[in-house]
Amino acid sequence: MENGKKPTYIRRKKTEQKTLHERLVENGSVDLRNNSEIIDLGYGYSKIVPIDRSKIYK
Numbered sequence: 001m002e003n004g005k006k007p008t009y010i011r012r013k014k015t016e017q018k019t020l021h022e023r024l025v026e027n028g029s030v031d032l033r034n035n036s037e038i039i040d041l042g043y044g045y046s047k048i049v050p051i052d053r054s055k056i057y058k
Contacts, residue, residue: 024057031055 018026030050039047 021057028056031057 030053032048032050035051035055037049037051039049041047
């Protein structure tokens with residue numbers, strides 16, 4: 001709070017919020033459930049790679 005002013009927050013109506021599944025479908029995201037391979041990159045890092053990129057959320 002600078003200069004004694006209260007911070008302003010932008011609030012969304014609950015009707016405007018979309019579920020995670022709706023956002024994944026809109027973006028055409030690849031479905032990684034039972035469709036992924038984990039590659040160990042070493043030093044505690046790993047990479048998740050889709051097996052079939054044509055499987056998208058519906």
